[in-house]
Amino acid sequence: MTGKTSVGVTLHYEMAATLEDFQRLLPAVATVEYHPTLNQFTHVEPGKCWNLRLSNPRKRHVAGLKLPLVDVVLTFAGYTEAEIDTVVERFFTCFRRGGG
Secondary structure (H helix, E strand, C coil): CCCCCCCCEEEEEEECCCHHHHHHHHHHCCCCEEECCCCEEEEEECCEEEEEEEEEEEEEEECCEEEEEEEEEEEEECCCHHHHHHHHHHHHHHHCCCCC
């Protein structure tokens, strides 16, 4: 994404993570407040904000493994496309898991 955006932007992901993972890792992305009744994290800056909502927690079975899965919706308001790209890149850097 590049340029300016005047309307909200919504991004959808399916992630192998738990609520506890988000509570532990999101503070490395930005200062957030968790709203348990909405199952949502919120980051607010002057004139803009983003929300991360979790839904449909479940398990995926792969051979003998049981992996947590959750649907993630990131909603941005008041950000330029470049700013959204920066937040999303930081988000995935903090949540990236490697094997080895």
